[in-house]
Amino acid sequence: MKKNPRDPVEEISRFWLDEVGADSWYEQSDEIDRICTDRFLGDWQIAMAGGYRSWLSSAKGAFAFLLLTDQLSRNMFRGTPAAFASDNLALQVAKIAAERDYDQATPELERQFFFLPFMHAEVLSEQERCVRLFMLRSPLDVGDNLRHAILHRNVIRQFGRFPSRNAILGRTDSAAEIAYREEGGYMSG
Numbered sequence: 001m002k003k004n005p006r007d008p009v010e011e012i013s014r015f016w017l018d019e020v021g022a023d024s025w026y027e028q029s030d031e032i033d034r035i036c037t038d039r040f041l042g043d044w045q046i047a048m049a050g051g052y053r054s055w056l057s058s059a060k061g062a063f064a065f066l067l068l069t070d071q072l073s074r075n076m077f078r079g080t081p082a083a084f085a086s087d088n089l090a091l092q093v094a095k096i097a098a099e100r101d102y103d104q105a106t107p108e109l110e111r112q113f114f115f116l117p118f119m120h121a122e123v124l125s126e127q128e129r130c131v132r133l134f135m136l137r138s139p140l141d142v143g144d145n146l147r148h149a150i151l152h153r154n155v156i157r158q159f160g161r162f163p164s165r166n167a168i169l170g171r172t173d174s175a176a177e178i179a180y181r182e183e184g185g186y187m188s189g
Helices: 008-020 030-048 053-057 059-076 087-099 108-120 124-137 142-159 163-169 175-182
Strands: none
Touching: 008 030, 008 059, 030 059, 053 059, 053 087, 059 087, 059 108, 087 108, 108 124, 108 142, 124 142, 142 175, 163 175
16 A cells, blocks of 8 residues: 655644644743654755745745744754754745735734744844734734734844844853843843
């Protein structure tokens, strides 16, 4: 009997939406990190090597691509520079998806994943775009995303980068970043 070929778009989406679920999307879990690595590291490597670009021809495919390169990567490589290695790729795909209105073809709860690559960018113009996208294209503001987008933007406005990444990326903290972290500023951990 022939085995059905694996459909990574379906597998990635189903894993994130149904197995991990909204209650755990932003929680640190060693178990989820391990599962992400075991099941999707090979897919991430293919995407990083230029594969899976055909996924960008649909909202569903772009959604899975963004999950893989912007969310699962953070789980697979938590605490290492590789956690951010696919951020530029995810941002490129998020821009394409926004131009094609893929977010609008996606349920509100899932729509946030089209905008998070902008929120993760250490570029003020991308942060501004993230705030606009949440304001204009995600009216229900599921999970208080607009507030988080504004807070992320404010960190980039103040420092031009996320101080919380400095140690992981081997960057030297400025005196202002040290003070910010000591005061318990947003994303200071």
